[in-house]
Every structure is written in C-alpha cells, then in structure tokens.
Amino acid sequence: MVVLKILFLLVALGAIAGAIGMLSSSNPVHSALFLVWVLFCVAAIYLLLGAEFLAIVQVIVYAGAIMVLFLFIIMFLNLGRDEFGPDQLPNQWTWGLIFSALLAVVLVSIAGATATLRFSGDLLTLTPIPELARTLFTKYLLAFEIASLILLIAMVGVVVLVKRRKEGA
Amino acid sequence: MEAGVPISWVLGLSAILFSLGALGVLIKRNIIVMFMSIELMLNAANIAFVAFSRAHNNLDGQIIVFFTMTLAAAEVAIGLAIIVALFRLRRTVDIDKARLLKW
Numbered sequence: 265m266v267v268l269k270i271l272f273l274l275v276a277l278g279a280i281a282g283a284i285g286m287l288s289s290s291n292p293v294h295s296a297l298f299l300v301w302v303l304f305c306v307a308a309i310y311l312l313l314g315a316e317f318l319a320i321v322q323v324i325v326y327a328g329a330i331m332v333l334f335l336f337i338i339m340f341l342n343l344g345r346d347e348f349g350p351d352q353l354p355n356q357w358t359w360g361l362i363f364s365a366l367l368a369v370v371l372v373s374i375a376g377a378t379a380t381l382r383f384s385g386d387l388l389t390l391t392p393i394p395e396l397a398r399t400l401f402t403k404y405l406l407a408f409e410i411a412s413l414i415l416l417i418a419m420v421g422v423v424v425l426v427k428r429r430k431e432g433a
Numbered sequence: 434m435e436a437g438v439p440i441s442w443v444l445g446l447s448a449i450l451f452s453l454g455a456l457g458v459l460i461k462r463n464i465i466v467m468f469m470s471i472e473l474m475l476n477a478a479n480i481a482f483v484a485f486s487r488a489h490n491n492l493d494g495q496i497i498v499f500f501t502m503t504l505a506a507a508e509v510a511i512g513l514a515i516i517v518a519l520f521r522l523r524r525t526v527d528i529d530k531a532r533l534l535k536w
Contacts, residue, residue: 272438276446283453283473287461295466299473301448306476313443315495318502325502330472330509336448337513338465341520353529360459364452371448379441381488391495399492400499411503418507425514 270339272312279305292338296331316390443484451477464519464528468512475505 279302286298303326310319400408450473457470479498486494520526 269438272442276442279446280449280453283450286466286469286473287453287457292463292465294482295469302473306480309443309446309480310483310530311464312438313483313487315487318479318483318495318498321499321502323504326472326476330506333509333513334469336523337517341517341526343463343465343526349448356462357460360456364456364459367455368449368452371446371451375441375444375448377441378444379439381440383438383440390475391492393536395496396492400496404500407500411500414504414507418510422510422514425511425518 268312272309275305275312276310279309295336295337296334299334300327300331303331314390317393317396329381440484440488444481447477447479447480448485450480462529464516464526464531466526467528468509468516472505472509475501485488 280300286295286302289295303322307319307327309317310322311315318375369395389419454470454472454474457473458467461467461470479501482494482498482501484503486492486498501512516526523530
C-alpha cells in the first residue's frame with residue numbers, strides 16, 4: 265500500500281511538473297508536447313484509481329487524436345516561434361499568479377475537507393468494463409445518442425468555419 | 434483494509450492542475466496555449482469525477498468522464514477551426530490583438 269502512495273505521488277508530481285513546463289515554455293510546440301506528457305500522467309492516475317477503460321480512452325482520444333490535431337494546427341499555421349510585440353496588458357503575470365494562487369488555496373482546502381471520505385476496497389481493483397457498457401447503453405443511452413449528434417455538428421461546423429468562400433458568391 | 438491513497442490527495446492533485454490551467458488562461462497571450470490550458474482544466478475536473486466515482490463505488494462518474502472526453506474532442510475541433518479562421522483574418526495568434534468585436 266505504501267508502494268501505491270509513492271507511485272501516486274510520483275505520477276502527480278510528474279503531472280504538475282509537466283503543467284508548469286507547458287506554461288513556462290514560449291514555444292507552442294513544446295507546450296503541446298508537455299501537455300501530452302500531462303495527459304499520459306492523468307491516464308496513469310486513472311489506472312491507479314482502477315478506471316482502466318478511461319485510461320485507454322484518455323491515451324487514444326486525448327494523446328492520440330486531440331493533441332495530434334493541436335500539433336497539426338500549430339505546424340499548419342507555422343507558429344513554431346513567438347513573434348509577439350510588446351505586452352499591452354501590464355502586470356498580467358502578477359495578477360494572474362495572485363488570482364490563480366487564490367483559486368488553488370480555495371480548491372485545495374475544499375479537497376482537504378474531504379479527508380473523511382475514503383476509497384472503498386482495494387484501489388487497484390479494475391472497473392468491470394461490461395458493467396460500464398451496460399450503464400452507458402441503458403441509463404445513459406439518450407446522452408450517448410446526443411453525444412454522437414454533437415460530434416456530427418462539430419464536424420459540419422469545422423467544415424463551414426474553415427471553408428474559403430468563393431469570391432462574389 | 435486501509436486503501437492506499439487518500440481521496441483528498443487525488444482531489445488535491447485535481448485542484449492544483451485546475452489552478453495551473455486557470456493560470457495559463459490568465460497569463461498566456463498565445464491563443465493556442467490558452468486553449469491547451471482549457472484542456473488541462475477539463476482533465477483536472479475529470480480526475481475529480483473519477484475519484485468521487487471510486488469513492489462512492491458508483492459508475493456514473495466514469496460515464497460522465499467518457500462524455501466529457503467526447504465533448505472535448507468536438508470542442509477542440511471547433512476551437513481550432515475558429516483559431517484558423519482568426520489567423521486568416523489577422524495573421525496572428527496573439528489574443529491581445531483581437532480586441533474588436535467586429536472587424
């Protein structure tokens with residue numbers, strides 16, 4: 265059980281370090297690669313919590329599809345370098361740091377308030393995927409269908425947004 | 434048996450990642466990196482969902498994470514299309530340059 269704690273702390277530190285790296289690098293490509301690392305760490309957290317299906321989906325959908333799309337757009341727009349002019353918002357860093365630190369204090373104290381809530385049973389027991397599927401396709405069937413509709417709308421929306429309009433049309 | 438990791442640790446990680454995402458949205462000027470920070474916040478919320486789902490021995494939380502991932506995929510596609518449209522119009526991804534509501 266101590267091994268689990270150490271493993272969790274390692275993965276959590278890796279995720280936080282990756283997030284800080286994402287924010288501190290000035291090259292968007294580096295930021296995207298740091299985010300891929302963070303997403304892998306989150307997948308590892310899911311595994312430690314016994315949600316192995318979500319861990320797989322996280323790697324396939326987030327790291328495999330979404331981040332590839334991000335990198336594709338960054339390279340498509342050729343944004344490998346920063347060419348921003350002088351900052352028009354002075355003290356943006358200071359106030360951003362102050363307010364997100366306040367947010368962190370509030371959220372962490374809320375998390376600390378749940379100390380009495382405990383995980384039931386062994387953490388590493390995996391979630392049975394058939395049970396997950398049964399819930400998804402009975403209780404949440406309507407939501408599932410609506411999600412497919414939303415994906416279709418997103419697909420059509422992207423085509424409409426990015427299509428070049430013909431001159432004079 | 435005493436379960437290894439306390440739930441407050443997992444929620445603490447979720448809180449810290451969410452705050453880092455909020456920090457990114459506040460301080461970054463590159464719209465793509467801001468968008469990545471939003472993805473980070475979505476993931477932080479997902480971690481909290483899975484932790485609570487595990488604590489209450491209820492699968493609904495995991496199903497909601499599944500739907501969040503679906504919506505994140507749709508959201509990223511639309512958001513990046515908007516970024517491409519903005520870049521075609523302004524030739525920049527500096528969000529401070531897009532200050533007018535209408536061009």
